[in-house]
Every structure is written in structure tokens, then in C-alpha cells.
Amino acid sequence: MTDYRTVGLVHLFIAALSVLVPLAGAVVAGTFLRRRGRNARLAMIGCLVTAPGPVVLVLGTGFGLDTVFAGADPLVALTVVSGIATLFHLAGFVLILAGALGAPAAPAALQAPYPYAAPFHVYPTDAPPGPQGH
Template sequence: MTDYRTVGLIHLFIAGVSVLTPLIGAVVAGTHIRRRGRNARLAMIGCLVTAPGPIVLVLGAGIGLDSLFAGVEPLVALSVVSAISVLFQLAGLVLILAGALTEPARPAAYQAPYPYAAPFHVYPTDAPPGH
């Protein structure tokens, strides 16, 4: 006999890990934005786009597919909810890969603080004129 409470807890644990993993990835990518720039920003956005995928799947199955899709078979309804979830995950994966595989931006060329080659001379203002 199947213990549905245990199966439900295992499903809840897996769903929690599925939601927390991209959020942790977003935090890690966010900490590297200063060093990695645009690439880390793309990875962070990709992780945030990926996070709603499991939420849609869990809420779709948790609310009840029969109430969401009254006139459709349960397998078709589950396929629709899974397809919506996969769209989030694929969009996030594309952004993460774009951040990981693109070449980092080159730093700007160094510019001197002043356009003059010679240093500025400071003249005392309390000296008498003409000296």
C-alpha cells in the first residue's frame, strides 16, 4: 500500500529544491556582477526566469488539474501545465548559457585624468605682481 503522505512530502522536498536552486544561482551570479559584468547579469536574469517553472508545475498540480481544465482529460491538462513550466526553464537556460558562453566585455582603455602632457604649475597667489 502506498503511503501518500510520504510521497507528498518527497514531492514537496523535490519542488522546494527545484525552486531554491535557481534562486541560489541568482544570488551567486549577483555577487559576481562587479567582476563579470554583463555575463553575470545575464546568468542572474536566467536564474530568475527559471525559478517560476517549478512553481507553475507544483501549483498547477496542487490546485487540481480538473478545476483548471474542466473539459479536458487530466493527461492533456498536465501536459499543458508542464509545457508552460518548460517554457520558463528553457528561457532561463538560454540566458544562463548566453552569460556563460559569451566573451566578457573588455575593460575600457585607460585615459589620463588630464588631456595635457605637461603637469600643471601652481603659482602662489600671494606673490606681488610681476615677480
């Protein structure tokens, strides 16, 4: 006999991982924004686009199959909800690949530490004593 409570908890754990892993990927990609530029931004957006897919699948199957698709066969309803979730996954995957396979950003030009670097002036009192002992 199947313990449906255990199966439900395992399903919830898998769904939570399916949402948390792309969010963790977005955080990691966000830490590389300064170094990687556009590529990291594409990867971060791809991770954020991927994250709602499992939410749509879990909420669609848990709450809406019989109400939204009242006149349809449950298998057809599940296929439609899975298709919507798959669109999120595919769009995110394409963005992640675009970020990973894109040309690397050109390194930023080096800048002076200060916008205006005034020359150092040596005043006569700062000069070391010369050979005559001044």
C-alpha cells in the same frame, strides 16, 4: 501499500529544491556583476526566469487541473501545465548559456583614487637640511 503523505513530502522537498537552486544561482551570479558585467547579469536573469517553472508545475497540478481544465482529459491538462513550466526552464537555460558563453566584458579602465590629484608642494621649511646645515 503506498504512504501518500511520505510521497507528498518527498515531492514537496524536490519542488523546494527546484526553486531554491536557481535562486541560489541568481545570488551567486549577482555577486559577480561588478567583475563579469553583462554575462553575470544574463546568468542572474536566467536563474530568476527558471525559478517559477517548478512553482507553476506544483501549483498547476496541486490546485488547478480539475478546475481550469474541467472538460479536458487529466493527461492533457498535465501536459499543458508541464509545457508552461518547460517554457520557463528553456528561457532561463538560454539566458544562462548566453551569459556563460558570451564574450567576456572588457576590463574597466583604471581610475585615479581621487578625481583631482593635486601635486604635492614642498615648502622651504619642509626641505631637509642641505650640505651647509640650513
